[in-house]
Every structure is written in structure tokens, then in C-alpha cells.
Amino acid sequence: MKLKRSIIFILAALLLLLCGCQKTGHIPEITNPGFENELSGWTTQKYTDDPGVSIGCVSDEGAGKAACISSSVENDVRLIQELAVSPETGYRITCRVKTEGVNGGAGANIGIYGIAVTSEPVIGDADWQEIELKGVTAAGQKTLPVSLCLGGHGALSSGKAYFDDVKIELLEDASGLGNVFGENAKAPEVKSESKSGELTGFPTREILTYSALVTAVMLLIWLWHVVCAKKPFRVEKQERSSWYWVLLILAAALIARIALSFIFYGHKTDIVCFTAWGMRVINDGPAHFYDSWCDYPPGYMLILGLMSGVYKIVGGGTQINALLVKVPCIIADLGLAYIVYRYAKKTMRRSAAIALLALVAFTPVMAFVSSAWGQIDQALTLAIVIPILLLYKRKPVWAGIIYGAGIIMKPQALMCGPAYMLFIIFGCPYEEVNQPRGIARLFGIKKDTVKLRILETIAAVIGAFAVIILVSIPFRGQQGPFWLVEKYYGTATSYKYATVNAYNFWALIGANWKRVETPFLGLDYGRWGTIFMALSVVISIALYVYSVLKHKVCKGALPLAMAFMLEGIFMFGHFMHERYIFPALMLLMFAYIFYNDWRLLVTYVALAATMLVNCIAAFYYSKLFDLGFYWDEKLIYWCSVANVALFIWFAYVSFDLLIRNKPKKGFNG
Numbered sequence: 001m002k003l004k005r006s007i008i009f010i011l012a013a014l015l016l017l018l019c020g021c022q023k024t025g026h027i028p029e030i031t032n033p034g035f036e037n038e039l040s041g042w043t044t045q046k047y048t049d050d051p052g053v054s055i056g057c058v059s060d061e062g063a064g065k066a067a068c069i070s071s072s073v074e075n076d077v078r079l080i081q082e083l084a085v086s087p088e089t090g091y092r093i094t095c096r097v098k099t100e101g102v103n104g105g106a107g108a109n110i111g112i113y114g115i116a117v118t119s120e121p122v123i124g125d126a127d128w129q130e131i132e133l134k135g136v137t138a139a140g141q142k143t144l145p146v147s148l149c150l151g152g153h154g155a156l157s158s159g160k161a162y163f164d165d166v167k168i169e170l171l172e173d174a175s176g177l178g179n180v181f182g183e184n185a186k187a188p189e190v191k192s193e194s195k196s197g198e199l200t201g202f203p204t205r206e207i208l209t210y211s212a213l214v215t216a217v218m219l220l221i222w223l224w225h226v227v228c229a230k231k232p233f234r235v236e237k238q239e240r241s242s243w244y245w246v247l248l249i250l251a252a253a254l255i256a257r258i259a260l261s262f263i264f265y266g267h268k269t270d271i272v273c274f275t276a277w278g279m280r281v282i283n284d285g286p287a288h289f290y291d292s293w294c295d296y297p298p299g300y301m302l303i304l305g306l307m308s309g310v311y312k313i314v315g316g317g318t319q320i321n322a323l324l325v326k327v328p329c330i331i332a333d334l335g336l337a338y339i340v341y342r343y344a345k346k347t348m349r350r351s352a353a354i355a356l357l358a359l360v361a362f363t364p365v366m367a368f369v370s371s372a373w374g375q376i377d378q379a380l381t382l383a384i385v386i387p388i389l390l391l392y393k394r395k396p397v398w399a400g401i402i403y404g405a406g407i408i409m410k411p412q413a414l415m416c417g418p419a420y421m422l423f424i425i426f427g428c429p430y431e432e433v434n435q436p437r438g439i440a441r442l443f444g445i446k447k448d449t450v451k452l453r454i455l456e457t458i459a460a461v462i463g464a465f466a467v468i469i470l471v472s473i474p475f476r477g478q479q480g481p482f483w484l485v486e487k488y489y490g491t492a493t494s495y496k497y498a499t500v501n502a503y504n505f506w507a508l509i510g511a512n513w514k515r516v517e518t519p520f521l522g523l524d525y526g527r528w529g530t531i532f533m534a535l536s537v538v539i540s541i542a543l544y545v546y547s548v549l550k551h552k553v554c555k556g557a558l559p560l561a562m563a564f565m566l567e568g569i570f571m572f573g574h575f576m577h578e579r580y581i582f583p584a585l586m587l588l589m590f591a592y593i594f595y596n597d598w599r600l601l602v603t604y605v606a607l608a609a610t611m612l613v614n615c616i617a618a619f620y621y622s623k624l625f626d627l628g629f630y631w632d633e634k635l636i637y638w639c640s641v642a643n644v645a646l647f648i649w650f651a652y653v654s655f656d657l658l659i660r661n662k663p664k665k666g667f668n669g
Helices: 002-024 204-227 243-263 268-284 286-291 297-312 319-343 350-361 364-373 377-392 395-409 411-425 438-442 450-475 483-492 525-550 557-572 583-596 598-627 633-660
Strands: 045-048 053-059 065-075 079-085 090-103 108-112 115-118 124-136 143-150 157-170
Touching: 002 157, 045 090, 045 204, 045 286, 053 079, 065 090, 065 143, 065 633, 079 157, 079 395, 090 108, 108 115, 108 124, 108 157, 115 268, 115 450, 143 157, 204 350, 204 364, 204 598, 204 633, 243 319, 243 350, 243 364, 243 438, 268 297, 286 297, 286 450, 297 319, 297 350, 297 450, 297 525, 319 350, 319 364, 319 377, 319 483, 319 583, 364 377, 364 583, 364 598, 377 395, 395 411, 395 450, 411 450, 411 483, 411 525, 438 450, 438 633, 525 557, 525 633, 557 583, 583 598, 598 633
Parallel strands: none
Antiparallel strands: 045 079, 053 065, 065 157, 079 143, 090 124, 090 157, 108 143
16 A cells, blocks of 8 residues: 555656646757857848948957957847747846947847847947846747847947857746747748849738728718718707717727737837837836836836736737737827817817718728837827817916826927927917916916916926926936936937938938938938928928917917928928828818818828828838838839828918918818
């Protein structure tokens, strides 16, 4: 009996040991981890093929050889080795690093190819030290492309970095790390070639076909609005409430966006960044969040942290995690559509307002950016539009608070700051109020004077700064006193190109992904871009001030002037991305509601169509870059031609309305 019990005990122990061994996962084997065989086993990848880039091996005193990556310009240069790993398993990757004159971006680091996750950067001149990167593989993930990097995805660096003694080991406790090593991590593939030997495969025809089909749907909704708006509008005889139509349209738009989110996981870099950053907020806390690389300000990180907290509760795979990351901007998307309806029904028939609600809710580029791409431009747009509507109600403090939330979410909001201030001072079209309130009541001012407007401007600025400071304090950690300013500057200048897939004037003349230092007509792209951005701000403010002084103030002047400013910056400024024009689209819609000029709505539809082509093309450029299918030069050229022509048309309409103030009421009369 004792022998039988002993045998059972031994078998049980072996079974437990076997189960434990199966759970630990596979330990990958690294080929040539010390570079004694030069670069054998490693592949190279360069973001830009600059003559100043070199990758090789050098003698490492006392330790044989080491890999050396050098770049005289900001770049993302990597040595990559794809390792066989186990799914849902924690790993710790380490290596020794030395740097010489490394500047900017992610510095020298360990990364994972295909996702923007890196170890802590080594910058400047640093002697040999060990760095590490920890993470968990995703469900079903079998390979992990480990990268030794100078720079990173969207975080370019220059200088010289040395790497040696690469190691990978299992983590005994990987709880709380999240799927940092996501399923999008994939080594670059060999470029496909056609039979003639030329690279092929960028889906231009498909992009144009899909864009045409969904734009046709938008045109049908626009036609529905036109038909409804042509009927007389009488305030005293408004139609009955149609809440069921509002709810039905918003519900349909929500379902369409959720479906789109499952069809498209999202932009491979952006989504993985957002999910990893959200987990970092939860696991490391705000104070240690910026110990690792992140090129976004802290505002939206709080929202990502909240959504990661929800994900930890509800669980699910990477697709659910991606959907949760997109939810805030999907809500912002539908919120913008509803706000349009609320303001439209004050100036037009309710059926026409419902059609306008549907037009915004089913504008293809809005759904694509929030649900397919997974970017946060809707949240930024909301933070730019709402302050204007709050200013109309003479609530400058609340306007400043919302605008401050926009600044702490995305640096692009800063472009609107000077315009907001001058718009308030020079005659924001406030709604009439019976009694002084807010700042006027506080200072005992009974009339609308320049003094009151200056005080309101100061109050708005204080409100904006208060939000920025309160949100940023928890994220400071051990960073310097001016860390946020440095963060904004680094983010704004991280892509030092004339245009980054923004089909504007610079793309039209062939400057897409061209360095800003490139000479052009006596200056360079960067200086010309700065001049044009300043001119866009000055001209838009001048047009608004003239409109206020010359004509009876119209509410449409403020969103129209702001839209013109943003479109001018997008079209002629440098560092532009394809989505930076996005807020101008909704500002155009509100300008149409207040001016009742058919030309503005036509401009909205046309701009939404060209934006869709631009955004889909940029999205697929990021997906197909590794295959060598970079972009279609003809598509860039003709879409840029369309955008430049559209800007000229929009400039004419803006000047006509802001200077002559004679809207062409083709419908909604």
C-alpha cells in the first residue's frame, strides 16, 4: 500500500512538473548574439535610404565585436532578427549599448519591428550599459522580430550606437504587462516584384473605387438635405419632434463604425501605441509613464488609461482592445453629428436638420479615421468646435477649459490659440443676454466694451492653462520643469519633412517626404512653410476683423475664418500629415449652418471626398511599406491638384462672405 501511494505521489508530482514546464513557454535561440560572425543572422532596415547611414561591425575592446549603426541625419535604422516565441508568454530582452552623439527621437534602444514599443532610450554620449525591454506576446503569436534600433517608429534619431550581447529570457511573472508584443509585430518581408521586375501592388484602383462608392452615398444624403431645405421654414410652425429619426440615424452610424472597427484592426503603429500606452498608464502610473518613449502629450493618455482599465475588466482579444481604444473618438464623431443637428434645427426645417445630421454621421472620412484608422482627430475637432459655440453664449472660461483640454491632447490645437484670442477681442458674435453675467458681473461691467473682452480673453487663457497644468502635473515624474514644452516641440518637429502624406501644395510639386532643409526658390521648404503658416493666421484674422467692423456680425464668420486658417496651414505649411485638415471640415459645416450659403456645403462634400482618398492612401502606405509598395505618384499628384483647386475655390468663397457678406442662398431659404 505504501509503495502504491509513493508511486501515485511521484506520478502526480511529475504531472504537475510537466504542466508547469508547458506553461513556461519556448525560450528562443538568438543567432549570433555577440556579432562575432559580423551581421550573420540579422537583417537591416532603414526608414530613409540616406548616404549618411552605415551599418556594420567594429571591434569591442575586451569583448570581441559589436554591431554599429550610424546615421548623420534623423532616421530609424535597425538590425532585426525574427525569433520563434510562444503565444501569451512573457519575455525579457536585454543587450549592451554604447552611444556617441545620439540625438532626438527614441535614441538607441531595443524595439519590436512593426510596433512603436521600445526600451528606455540611450541618448547623447554614453558608455556601455545594459538596457531591457519586457512584454507579453499576443494570443496566437509565434514570431517576434527583435530590433536593435537607432531611432524608432515615428521617433527618428541621429548619431552612432553600438550593440552587443543580445539576450532573451522568459519572465516568471508577466502579469500586468499587457500584450505589448502585439500580433502586428512582423519582420519586413521580401519586396514582391512583377514579371517585368518593377514594384507593383499599391491599390490605387481599389482606393478610388471605394471612395467613389461611399462618396455617392454621401451625395445622396446631401440631395435629401437639399430637397428638404428648399421647403419654407417657419419658426412658429415647426414640425413635430423627430427624436426617433435622430436615435435611428445615430444608432445606425454607431453600428457601422463598430463593424468598420472589426473589419480594420487599425493603423498598425497607432493602435499598438495606444493600447500599449493605455496599459502603461494603468501599470506604471502617470509619474513613470514618460520613462519610456511616447510622442503624445499626456491629455489623451488619461482616456487611453481609462479604456485599458475597461479592457482589463471585460477582457477579450486584441480586436476588442483596439475597439475600446477607438470608442472615445467614435463617441466624439457621433457627438459632432448631434451638435450639428441641434444648431441646424434652429435655422432650417427639422427634416433638413435631420438630413444634415445623417450627412455628418455618415461622412465616410469621419467614420474611416475614427473606426478604421483609430486616430483621435475627432476628439481634437470637438475641442476646437465647442469653444466657439461656448463663446457665442459668452462663456469664455468654459471655452478656455475645453480648448485647454484640446491642447493637452494634441499639439495641433495650438494653431488656433492666437485666432481665439483675437476673435474674442475684436468682436465675437455673442448671443444677447438680459443680465450681465460671468466676468461682466464679477467686475460690475454692464456694457460690451473692449475692457470686458480683454478680461474675458484673460479668463479664457487662465482656464486653458489651468487644465494643461492640472493634467500634466501627475505625468511629470522626474522630468525637468520645461518637459511639456520640450514634448510639444519634439512632437511638432519629429517628422522634418515638407509634407508627410498630406496631399497639398508641397506634395503637388513633388516634396512628399522631402526634408525641410531642401532648397526651394532661395529658401528651403521649412522656411517657406513657416512663412505660409504665419500668413494663413494673419489673413484669416484680418478677414474676420474686417467682417466685424464692416458688416453686421454674423456667427458664421468665426468658424469660416478659422476653417480658412486651418486649410491654409494644411495646404502650404510644412510638417503636415493627411489628417491635420480634419477640424476644418466641421468648422465648414457650422459656417454653412450660420451663413446658409450653398457653396459652403458643396465645399464640405468635396473636401470630405478628397480627404477620404488622402487618408485611405496614407493608411495603405503604412501597411504596404514593408513590401516596397510605397505610394502611387499619379494618385498623389492628382489628389493634390484637386486639393489645391479646392483651396482656391474655398478662398474665393471665404473672401466673398467675409468681405462682401452676401451669402448665395441656393436652398434653405
